[in-house]
Each structure stands twice: as C-alpha cells, then as structure tokens.
Amino acid sequence: MTAPDPTEPDPRPDGPGRDPVLTVTGLSVGTDRLNLVSDVSFTLAPGERVGLIGESGSGKSLTALALMGLLPEGVHAGGTVRLAGVDGNLVTSSERALSTVRGEAMAMVFQEPMTALNPVKRVGDQVAEAMTVHGRVRDRSAARRAAVGLLDRVRLPDPAGTARAYPHQLSGGQRQRVMLAMALANEPAVLLCDEPTTALDVTVQARMLELVTSTVAESGTALVFITHDLAVVATVCERALVMYGGRIVEAGPVGEVLSRPRHPYTRGLLDASDLTATDERGRLRTIAGSVPAAGGFPEGCVFRNRCPRADITCAAVPPWAGADSGYACWHPVERDE
Amino acid sequence: MSGVADHGGGWNGDRAATEARGAARTVNASLVTGGVLVATVILTALLSFLWTPHDPVHNDSGARLLDAGSPGHWLGTDKFGRDVASQLMAGARITLLVGVVAVGIAAVVGTPLGILAGMARRGVGEFLMRVNDLVLAFPALLLAIMFGAVFGAGTLTAMVAIGIATIPNFARIARGGTLQVLSHDYVQAARAAGRRPVGIALRHVLPNISGLVTVQCSVSFAIAILAEAALSFLGFGTRPPTPSWGRMLQESQELLFSAPALALWPGLAIALAVLGFNLLGDGLRDRLDPRLAERRT
Numbered sequence: 282m283t284a285p286d287p288t289e290p291d292p293r294p295d296g297p298g299r300d301p302v303l304t305v306t307g308l309s310v311g312t313d314r315l316n317l318v319s320d321v322s323f324t325l326a327p328g329e330r331v332g333l334i335g336e337s338g339s340g341k342s343l344t345a346l347a348l349m350g351l352l353p354e355g356v357h358a359g360g361t362v363r364l365a366g367v368d369g370n371l372v373t374s375s376e377r378a379l380s381t382v383r384g385e386a387m388a389m390v391f392q393e394p395m396t397a398l399n400p401v402k403r404v405g406d407q408v409a410e411a412m413t414v415h416g417r418v419r420d421r422s423a424a425r426r427a428a429v430g431l432l433d434r435v436r437l438p439d440p441a442g443t444a445r446a447y448p449h450q451l452s453g454g455q456r457q458r459v460m461l462a463m464a465l466a467n468e469p470a471v472l473l474c475d476e477p478t479t480a481l482d483v484t485v486q487a488r489m490l491e492l493v494t495s496t497v498a499e500s501g502t503a504l505v506f507i508t509h510d511l512a513v514v515a516t517v518c519e520r521a522l523v524m525y526g527g528r529i530v531e532a533g534p535v536g537e538v539l540s541r542p543r544h545p546y547t548r549g550l551l552d553a554s555d556l557t558a559t560d561e562r563g564r565l566r567t568i569a570g571s572v573p574a575a576g577g578f579p580e581g582c583v584f585r586n587r588c589p590r591a592d593i594t595c596a597a598v599p600p601w602a603g604a605d606s607g608y609a610c611w612h613p614v615e616r617d618e
Numbered sequence: 619m620s621g622v623a624d625h626g627g628g629w630n631g632d633r634a635a636t637e638a639r640g641a642a643r644t645v646n647a648s649l650v651t652g653g654v655l656v657a658t659v660i661l662t663a664l665l666s667f668l669w670t671p672h673d674p675v676h677n678d679s680g681a682r683l684l685d686a687g688s689p690g691h692w693l694g695t696d697k698f699g700r701d702v703a704s705q706l707m708a709g710a711r712i713t714l715l716v717g718v719v720a721v722g723i724a725a726v727v728g729t730p731l732g733i734l735a736g737m738a739r740r741g742v743g744e745f746l747m748r749v750n751d752l753v754l755a756f757p758a759l760l761l762a763i764m765f766g767a768v769f770g771a772g773t774l775t776a777m778v779a780i781g782i783a784t785i786p787n788f789a790r791i792a793r794g795g796t797l798q799v800l801s802h803d804y805v806q807a808a809r810a811a812g813r814r815p816v817g818i819a820l821r822h823v824l825p826n827i828s829g830l831v832t833v834q835c836s837v838s839f840a841i842a843i844l845a846e847a848a849l850s851f852l853g854f855g856t857r858p859p860t861p862s863w864g865r866m867l868q869e870s871q872e873l874l875f876s877a878p879a880l881a882l883w884p885g886l887a888i889a890l891a892v893l894g895f896n897l898l899g900d901g902l903r904d905r906l907d908p909r910l911a912e913r914r915t
Contacts, residue, residue, distance in 0.1 A: 349810055354740060377814075384812035391810075397803040401825045410821070411811050463811060 300365065302327045302470045302503050303348075303387075307360035308372070310340070310347045310527070315576040317356070318343050318527040324605075325471060327365075330497065330504040332518035332535065334511065334550070338572040340527035341507045342392075345473045347372070348505075349389055350379040365470060385415045388464035389473040393480055394456035398448035404459050405444025408432065411466040431462040435492060454485035461493065468500050475507045490516050511554050515539055523547045526573075526583030533606030543608040546584045582611065649901025652836075655894025663710035672701035674708040675859040685879070693883055696869060702880065706887050708861040713891060716777050716846040717839040723781030724788050724838060729831055731785070732792025733819050736800065747793060750786045758783030758845055759852075766854040773846075773862075776855045780845045784838050791834045795827030829906030836899030840892045847888050863888050 301324035310318035318340040325331055333341045347358040350371060362371040364386055371379065383389075391397045399407060408431055409424035418424040425444070432440035435458040448456060457477055464472055474493065478486040494517055497504045506517050514521050514535060521538040523531040523546065531544040542548045549568035552558060558566055570587040582599050585591035590612040599609045666674075677698040685694050693702040735746040762779035769775050799805060799822060808818050849855035850864025858865065863884040870880035 351806060351809055380809075380812045380814050382812070383810050389807075389810040391803050391807055393803055397807045399804045399808075399822050399826070402821075410813075414812050414817065460807070463807075 300327075301325055302329075302365045303505075304363045305348070305360070306363075308344065308347060308362060309359040310343045310352065310356060311359075312356055316527065317575055318347065321360070321524075321527075321529055323522055323529065323532065325503045325505065327470070328498070328501045328503055329520065330494070330506065330518045332514035332521045333505060333507045333524060334509065334514055334521055335524035336509055336550075336572050338575070339524045341509075341524050342475050343527075344524070345389065345475050345505065345507055348473060349383055349387060350374065350376070351383075351389075381415070384411060384464075384469070385467050386469055387471045387473065388467070388469040389475065390457070390460045390464045390477045392476040394453050394460055394477075395480070397460055398456055400448055402447075403444065404446050404448060404451065405429065405432070408444070408459065408463050408466060411463040415467055417467055427466075428462075431466055432459065434465070434496065435459070435462045437462075452485075454481050454489060457481060457489055458492070461489075461496065465496060465500060465502070469502055471505065472497060472502045473505045473507070476509070477506075478513065479508070479510075486513075493517065511539060511550065523550070526578040528583055528609065530584065530610070531608040533603075537606065543602075543613040544584075544610045545588050545590050545612070545614060547608075548614050549587075582609075646901050646904055648897040649905065652894050652897030652899070652901050655890055656898050659710050659891050659894065660714065662707050663714050666704075666707035666711060670701075670704035670707050672704045674700060674704035674861045676700065694877075694879060696866070696880055697873060697877075702866075702883055705861040705866060706863070706883060709863045709866065709884070709887070710891075712773060712856050712860060712862045713843050713846065713888075716773065716780065717842045717895075719777040720781040720784060720842040720845075721835050721838050723778065724784035725831060725835055727781075728785040728788025729792045729824075729827075732789040732794075733796045733823055733827075735789065736793040736796025737815060737819060737823070743793070747790070750789045753783070754786035754790070756783070758841075759848060762845065762849050763852070763854050766849075771854045771857065773856045773860070776846055776849045780842050780849075783845075784842065787838060788831065788834055791830050792827055795830045796823050799823045799826045829902075833899050833903045833906060836895050836902055840895035840899070843888065843891050843895065 303325040305324070306322050308318065308321040309316065321340075321344055323331070333344065335341050343352070343356070346352050348362055348371070350358075352358060358372045360372060363369075364371060364382065367382055367386055369378070371382065374382075398404065405425055405428045408428035409418075409421070412418045412427055413421070413424050418427055429440045429444050432443050437443045437455060437458050443451065443455070443459070448459075451459065457480075460477070477493070478489050481489060490513060493504070493506075496502075504517070506514070508514055518535050521531075521533065521535045522529050523538065523542075523544065525546045531538060531542065531547045538547060539551065542551055546568070552566040553568055556565065560566055568587055569589070573586070579586045581596040582588070582591070585595035588595070592612070594611045597611075599611045601607055601609050602613070671692070677700060693706070695701055696705070731746065731750075735743040735750070737743075738746070758780060761783050762776055765775050765779040766772075805818060805822055808822055813821070846855055846862070847864035847867065850862045851868045853868070855864055856862035866884035867881055867888075870877065870884070874881055
C-alpha cells in the first residue's frame with residue numbers, strides 16, 4: 282500500500298489504524314457546459330461497506346462510473362481518486378493504465394443483469410475471461426475450472442451446468458450472481474455495485490444482498506453499494522453517503538443517518554419511505570417538487586428549491602459540518618426534532 | 619438455497635425445449651429454396667472439374683447450332699459447335715470464384731473498417747463513414763471498367779474491382795451492428811473487467827455482428843455474380859476461351875432471333891444463381907436477426 286500523500290491532507294479522515302483502500306477527493310464530473318457531480322470526497326477502509334443513496338439523477342451512477350474511468354464520451358471528471366497499491370490519480374490516468382486496474386483492483390456490478398452478459402458466449406467462458414484478461418490464470422482449462430468454482434461460490438445450483446449455459450437460459454437473479462462471480466474473479470480491493478438488485482424481484486433481492494454481504498466479507502473486499510432503497514442500505518452497509526444534485530449532502534454510520542438525519546433531504550427521503558406516516562390530508566408524505574434535470578439545480582444549496590427550511594442564507598453553498606460523519610446544510614434538522 | 623433451485627432447477631429441460639422450438643423454426647421456405655439453388659450451383663461447379671458431357675472449350679465445326687435435345691447435346695451447341703451444357707457447368711466455376719474472391723475482399727476489409735468506425739471517437743467514425751459514402755456513390759461497374767482499362771481486362775481485375783466496390787456495404791452494415799452492440803451493458807461490463815478495445819472488438823462485437831455480416835455476404839454474392847456477368851457481357855470480364863455465363867450471353871446476342879435458346883440457358887443460370895443467393899440471404903436474415911432471435915427465446 283502507498284502512504285497517503287502528505288501534501289494532500291485527507292479532509293475526512295477515516296478511523297485510526299485503517300489505511301484507506303480508496304480515497305476520493307474533490308471529485309467532479311461534468312460536460313463542457315454542465316456540472317453533474319461536484320466536490321465528492323470520501324474514503325473507504327479495507328472491507329468497509331458504504332452505501333451511496335439518492336434519487337435518480339442525483340449523480341450516484343456517474344460517481345461510480347467516474348471512479349472506474351468509464352464515463353461516456355463528452356463527460357469529463359476532475360479531482361483525485363487514489364487506490365491503495367496503484368500509482369497516481371485514476372482520474373488523470375491513461376485508458377491503458379486504467380484497463381489494468383479495472384476488474385483487477387476495482388470491479389463493478391451493473392444494474393441490469395439481462396443485458397450485462399454477452400448473449401452469444403457461454404456463461405463459463407465469460408467468467409473465465411474475467412480471469413485470463415488480467416493474466417491471473419494463463420491456462421484456458423484451468424480458467425474454466427476456476428470459473429465453475431466461482432459460480433459455486435456465488436451459490437448457483439449446478440455450477441458446471443450453468444457454466445455451459447448461455448445467458449438467455451438463466452433467470453435475472455442467476456445472471457446477477459454470474460455478474461458478481463465475474464466481478465469477484467480477481468478478488469478486487471474495491472467492488473462497486475450499481476443498484477444490482479433493482480431489477481430483481483423482492484425474494485431474489487434479499488438472497489442477492491445476503492450473498493453480496495457475505496462474499497465481500499469473505500474476501501475482505503470494500504464495497505460501494507449504490508441504491509435508492511433505504512432498506513437495502515440498512516441491510517448491507519455500515520456507512521451511508523447521501524447524494525443529491527451531484528453533491529454529498531450527508532454522511533455517517535448507517536444507523537445514525539437513517540435514525541437521526543441532519544440534512545432536510547435525508548429527512549425527506551426517510552419520511553417518503555415511511556408507508557405508515559401520512560400528512561394532514563391523509564396522503565403519503567413526499568418531498569415537494571421533483572429532481573430537476575441535469576443543470577437545473579439551484580446555485581448555493583442544491584436542495585433549496587425543494588427544502589421546507591430554505592431561506593436567503595441557502596443561496597450560498599453550505600459548508601461541510603463535521604468530519605467523516607457530517608452534513609452540508611445551513612439549517613440542519615436538530616437532534617430532538 | 620433450495621429456493622434458487624426452484625429458479626434454476628429446470629434449465630436443462632428448458633434448454634432442450636428451446637432447442638426443439640428453434641429447430642421447428644429452421645423450416646423456412648427462402649432458406650431451403652435458396653440453399654438448394656446455391657448447393658446446385660456449387661455441386662455443378664465441383665462436378666465440372668471431374669466430368670462434363672463434352673470438353674466445354676472444344677470447337678466442333680460439324681455440330682454448330684444444334685438444337686436442345688440433340689443426341690449427345692442436351693442443351694444444343696453454340697455457333698462454334700461447343701456444347702452448351704458443358705459450358706454452363708464450367709461457367710459455374712468462374713461465377714463462384716468471382717463471388718468468393720470479391721465478397722472475401724469486401725468482407726475482410728469492410729467489416730474491420732466498420733467496427734473501427736463504430737468504436738472510434740465520434741468524429742473519426744463520422745469521417746470514415748463519409749469516405750465510405752463517397753466510395754459507395756461510385757458505380758461498381760464503372761470502377762471495374764476503369765480497372766480493366768488500367769490493369770487489363772480479366773477475371774482477376776473484375777473480381778478485385780467488384781470486391782473493392784462492395785467494401786462500403788460491409789463497412790456500413792458492420793458499423794451499424796457495432797453501434798448497436800456497443801450500446802449494450804455487457805460491453806461496459808467488459809470494459810469494467812479491464813478489457814481493452816481490441817479485445818472488445820474481437821470477443822464481443824465480432825461474434826455479435828457475425829449474423830449481419832453473413833447475411834451481407836450472401837446478398838453481396840448475388841450482386842457480384844450479376845456484376846461479373848455484366849462485365850463479361852461488356853468484354854471486361856472473363857476472357858475467352860474460359861467459359862463464363864456472361865460471355866455466353868454476349869456471344870448469343872447476334873443470334874438472338876435465330877437461336878434464342880442460346881441466350882435463354884446462361885440467362886436462366888444467372889437468374890437462378892442470383893435468386894438462390896438472395897433467398898439464402900433472406901432466409902439467413904430471418905434465422906440470424908438478433909431481434910428475431912430474442913423473440914424466439
């Protein structure tokens with residue numbers, strides 16, 4: 282592991298004694314005209330499970346793609362992303378350097394299992410490829426055997442038979458397991474999961490979450506779990522980062538953030554997901570308005586056009602209050618509210 | 619995890635069922651008709667190496683312009699006394715040779731070009747495709763005639779010229795398919811797994827567009843056959859004495875009113891071969907079209 286750069290003090294240090302495996306500082310993503318993600322900073326300790334929460338359009342997936350260096354053409358990233366054991370800033374690394382990191386030190390599971398596998402290749406070959414591409418396993422038949430082992434590890438029934446199957450012969454939950462097997466093939470230090478269970482039905486989802494949690498625990502892989510489902514975050518993660526309008530608005534231990542939110546947006550999310558609470562007209566609670574289109578967020582605090590507490594101070598960007606845990610709000614929800 | 623077995627336990631049986639359904643779909647009229655016609659042309663060409671009723675290039679001055687059905691000459695003889703049936707059989711060789719070489723050149727050059735144009739930066743891809751349009755706009759026959767004038771008319775020149783003129787068709791098809799494949803998550807997933815662009819092109823794009831390219835091969839084969847016949851008819855293709863369907867047509871032209879059957883046989887052969895490859899292409903399209911394939915599963 283490389284020592285943290287002394288000239289760049291980490292603004293939100295992690296707990297003592299654990300060198301972070303991933304350090305993100307001031308990450309921004311944007312096109313030539315629009316800022317899509319601004320000033321995202323966080324660290325990830327080895328084996329830590331962090332949830333990235335937010336509505337659609339809040340910049341969660343773009344943040345993950347920026348970490349992998351997989352942003353679409355015309356979208357650029359700024360800031361620094363450092364991965365333990367990898368030299369340099371991943372944001373400015375060449376495509377060639379990134380391709381040695383991807384799948385090896387940092388892997389990703391995508392949202393849609395139905396399209397994330399190549400339809401014309403056998404599942405086992407695709408898993409084996411995940412290993413041979415980084416030269417971990419040179420021998421083809423050894424890679425195939427290892428692939429069957431991996432499919433067994435993600436608890437697919439009949440792993441040898443599944444390895445021979447084509448993707449269309451598997452269910453959504455099975456394919457997502459295959460994706461997880463591929464992502465874990467090289468025992469990456471960091472695993473990014475972009476809403477891996479959103480496309481699955483509820484019972485399959487629960488088993489998948491349990492599988493993700495236990496497999497990353499076995500291999501000591503740190504997890505960034507992107508979701509809009511607060512219940513999922515509570516199940517899987519130790520720490521939560523709440524994103525809105527391309528910024529992290531609140532961070533902290535999951536229990537803390539979900540039980541005593543400080544940011545009005547987090548509070549709104551929690552109220553909206555409480556299906557027993559209703560407003561004075563007997564309707565379920567919602568957050569007023571909707572997420573603006575990219576570039577349509579207000580200056581200053583990004584949430585102020587939907588926030589019940591907003592006033593004139595909110596025209597300025599609120600500073601980050603706290604360290605590793607904290608929030609960015611001028612008028613935080615008080616602990617006893 | 620017995621619950622998962624509920625999901626997956628039956629997949630071996632499912633697979634058998636899927637394959638049975640797929641087999642039922644293979645009974646496809648255009649595929650079968652096209653396949654039979656193409657097979658006939660290929661078998662005839664192969665047979666002509668071993669056996670023809672007569673030497674196709676032997677001039678028999680005693681047996682000129684015999685009618686079809688004459689003893690020993692089922693389809694009659696031409697003005698030089700050459701056996702028409704034997705010439706047709708030997709002409710199938712040239713037809714296939716031209717098709718294979720021309721389509722080979724076009725597919726081998728055009729497909730990678732199209733994949734490159736699809737995977738390169740947008741500006742580079744657009745530039746390649748505009749150059750492609752320029753070549754596409756140039757008439758194939760004119761290009762072949764120019765080649766003939768510069769390098770000398772002959773089968774080789776014709777094949778190369780037809781091949782070059784067909785490259786843009788493959789490039790365009792391959793680029794379209796590539797863009798479609800690139801929009802799928804598994805390409806993103808492959809990049810996330812550390813695959814480099816060349817690896818993605820070979821392992822993900824090419825296998826997924828191979829159906830499109832195969833169909834284009836069959837259709838282009840038909841066009842190449844027609845082009846070779848046209849060039850030979852104009853005197854820019856296969857040179858005498860090598861038998862060629864196009865030249866047989868040309869030689870029969872002056873006798874069109876006295877011996878119309880001489881034009882009928884090679885014309886029929888060309889029409890059936892072209893029809894065969896076109897039907898085969900259509901049938902393959904039905905079988906290999908990714909959208910239809912998805913509906914099938």
